[in-house]
Amino acid sequence: MSAVEFEPYRGELVAFCYRMLGSFHEAEDMVQETLLRAWKARDRYDPARASMRTWLYRIATNVCLTALEGRGRRPLxxxxGTPDHDPEAELTPATDIRWLQPFPDGRFDTESRADLRLAWIAATQLLPARQRAVLVLRDVLEFTAAEVAEQLDTTAAAVNSALQRARAALRDVDDAAAVGEPADPEVRAVVQRYMAAFEAADVPALVRLLAEDAVLEMPPVPLWYRGSRDYGRFMERVFRMRGQSWAVRGLTANGQPALAAYAPHPGGGHLLHTLQVLTVAGGRVTHNVVFADPGVLDTFGLPPHLPAG
Structure with a gap:
């Protein structure tokens, strides 16, 4: 067995560790630790007992559970707390909070799936770590109850019980069936109109594309807004502060449509401002999670500056 044999599993292991940890950076670190442990234990691997994939997931699960010991959840x-209503509120980052991070789809060959969406990941952060592991291993990765029991050193009955509790806790998350996929023509049309309105700093056009109860949030700033009126008032502030004539680039994150927003620069061209992950349902934008953390932006490999023209 050579380390090369582990590489085909790297992408799916990163996605698994991300679902467990809510952090892409930590997920990459946990996968490195997983593959290192697998290499050191390669002589003890028995293909008669488990496939290599199952064996690697057992290692990854235990690495993640160890990493989660004593840690709180990663929230949005x-x-x-409750939404804010003041569009001029102080935008002070809360650097003491370990915020939920987005997943850069373009870095790995992962499918656009509901179980990578930010709302789903945020909801699973409320589950106990072992219950979260059971949910992901059973419902996302489709391991059997017996396989998960082996991975977690427990019984199939305990696995099934944990799975029932986890499913009940997530039953109503973001009405996944109603959320459109990025490739859906209606979703693409909404996102294209949103991007055009954003580039033009056209707040009325943006508001027309929003659901009435649309949510706007901006980690690491802890405040957030609910409702198209407050959303629009805040966007008026953004464009007043940062100027008109933005540049926007489309991409995906967490299996959702996303955009990189570039603010106009006085010296010419545009500077990278934020990554925005959109949820579209019923022909409207229902949720926008805006990330400004430089570490998150670096993860997506976005150019920091777009030249004029």
């Missing part, structure tokens, strides 16, 4: 601002 909307999971911490």
């Amino acid at each position: 601002p909307s999971g911490l």
